[in-house]
Amino acid sequence: MASFTKASDKSKVLKTEPLDYQDARWATLVKITYTDPEGVERTWESAERLTRPAGSDIDGVGIAAILQDPAKPNEEPRIILQKQWRPPVNATVIEIPAGLIDPNESPETCALRELKEETGYIGEVVKDRSFDVSPVMFNDPGFCNTNLRMIHVTVDLSRPENQNPKPELEDNEFIETFSVPLKDLWAECIKFEEQGYAIDARVGTLAEGIEFAKRWKLG
Known part of the structure; x- marks a missing residue:
């Protein structure tokens, strides 16, 4: 099928730096205070979307x-x-x-x-x-x-x-x-990784599920 692209392989990260929470538009970091099953108070660092x-x-x-x-x-x-x-x-x-x-x-x-x-x-x-x-x-x-x-x-x-x-x-x-x-998605993911691409977890999980179904003869 035809592809639609403005080639992105030439993109690259120029720098990474801390982001002030006041400048965050899409996501922010929060500290969650909670109690564990034994009643001990603990904290957790978490990211949250700001767009929901x-x-x-x-x-x-x-x-x-x-x-x-x-x-x-x-x-x-x-x-x-x-x-x-x-x-x-x-x-x-x-x-x-x-x-x-x-x-x-x-x-x-x-x-x-x-x-x-x-x-x-x-x-x-x-x-x-x-x-x-x-x-x-x-x-x-x-x-x-x-x-x-x-x-x-x-x-x-x-x-x-x-x-x-x-x-x-x-x-x-x-x-x-x-x-x-669709039946070849697992094999295609392996090929893509070998070519230097990263695999989104949704694609990889779907591919793995299909491969499980094939190998364990489900359905």
């Missing part, structure tokens, strides 16, 4: 989007991935489409909006209430309170608007969109 809308139980969504063509039922399903350079790890990361939720926006609406903006594809949330939206997932609960829901989406490649998708990237977004066969 009031009344929302999540910061954003991850989008597991599967490309399918009804006219080609025997073709292997492919998952949409992205390459995006990330300053915190100073590397280009293999990711799924994702984004922050807007005020009063449902996770499903957020997912379809972000998918279109980042990839150009028009998707459809899986029509199965037992699998359309995941439980709330915490990215790294020992470090921060950031969380999301995974939204499971299909993209019908036979639709005219998905023939030549055009992303709507912001001027600070440099994203390359591509796809790989």
Whole structure:
């Protein structure tokens, strides 16, 4: 499939320095005082997002989007991935489409909006209430309170608007969109790491789950 990119491999970190909490726009550090199971008072350092809308139980969504063509039922399903350079790890990361939720926006609406903006594809949330939206997932609960829901989406490649998708990237977004066969995701992650890419945990966990299912003959 076509990719949409302003090559990000040339990006690099110039310097890293402390950030005054008054200047923080996206996240901040807090000290939590708590009691352990034995009643001992302890403290914990934690990061918190500053962007979660009031009344929302999540910061954003991850989008597991599967490309399918009804006219080609025997073709292997492919998952949409992205390459995006990330300053915190100073590397280009293999990711799924994702984004922050807007005020009063449902996770499903957020997912379809972000998918279109980042990839150009028009998707459809899986029509199965037992699998359309995941439980709330915490990215790294020992470090921060950031969380999301995974939204499971299909993209019908036979639709005219998905023939030549055009992303709507912001001027600070440099994203390359591509796809790989879903069944090969684990092997592809290994190849990407060998090529010097970092693997987003959502991609790696999904790949590992697929590999578990194959090796232990689940389903």
